[in-house]
Amino acid sequence: MQTRKDLMDAARRIFARDGFEVARLQDIAAEAGKTRGALYTHFADKEDLFFALFEEYIAQDSDIYFRTIDIGASFEDRIAQIIVQFERILRDRNRMLLFIEFKMYAVRHPHATKRLADLHAGMCVRGATHKLRVFPEFLLRDMKQQRRAFAIFAATLDGLALQHYFDPLGLPKVELHRKLEEVIREQVKLVAEYNAMV
Numbered sequence: 001m002q003t004r005k006d007l008m009d010a011a012r013r014i015f016a017r018d019g020f021e022v023a024r025l026q027d028i029a030a031e032a033g034k035t036r037g038a039l040y041t042h043f044a045d046k047e048d049l050f051f052a053l054f055e056e057y058i059a060q061d062s063d064i065y066f067r068t069i070d071i072g073a074s075f076e077d078r079i080a081q082i083i084v085q086f087e088r089i090l091r092d093r094n095r096m097l098l099f100i101e102f103k104m105y106a107v108r109h110p111h112a113t114k115r116l117a118d119l120h121a122g123m124c125v126r127g128a129t130h131k132l133r134v135f136p137e138f139l140l141r142d143m144k145q146q147r148r149a150f151a152i153f154a155a156t157l158d159g160l161a162l163q164h165y166f167d168p169l170g171l172p173k174v175e176l177h178r179k180l181e182e183v184i185r186e187q188v189k190l191v192a193e194y195n196a197m198v
Contacts, residue, residue: 001042003032006032006034007029008056010029011028012053012098016097020102021104021105025045025046025049054123064085066134068084082134083177090157090160090161090176090180096165099158100158100162103158149190152187156183160179160180
């Protein structure tokens with residue numbers, strides 16, 4: 001529906017301008033040229049709006065993975081292709097900062113932390129399901145371990161992105177590329193070792 005799309009586009013702009021915690025729903029509605037009532041017809045609150053954006057990013061990523069990564073390619077070719085995709089995500093400054101800010105918001109609001117972390121993890125697992133079809137080497141047999149593995153990987157990406165934005169001379173693109181490859185290979189190695197033990 002067009003109204004929902006307009007609100008989500010406006011939310012992206014307002015979140016990028018003001019940050020997640022400071023952004024106000026009335027400003028998002030005004031930016032979209034809609035009423036607050038229209039916003040509440042589609043979203044329960046600001047957190048709900050964030051998750052709608054997150055789901056949209058996951059859908060876009062999944063589409064890109066399927067269009068650009070050849071499932072039948074060699075492991076090395078898939079490594080190279082997925083690094084390109086992660087670099088694309090890390091270059092999307094607004095997206096990365098929104099995700100990092102949202103996590104900071106959850107940490108600052110302990111009453112909501114577990115619910116938001118569980119929702120976030122559930123959406124990450126859903127999104128990762130698409131990646132696992134391209135990279136079965138990332139698949140752990142135990143779902144709790146799978147969540148932990150994804151959490152560690154996400155934390156690494158967040159840290160790399162934040163440090164690169166903060167100090168691009170200290171963490172230039174070439175080093176970012178090298179570190180991404182190192183992290184991906186280490187993740188595959190840990191998964192293989194864990195699966196061999198169970």
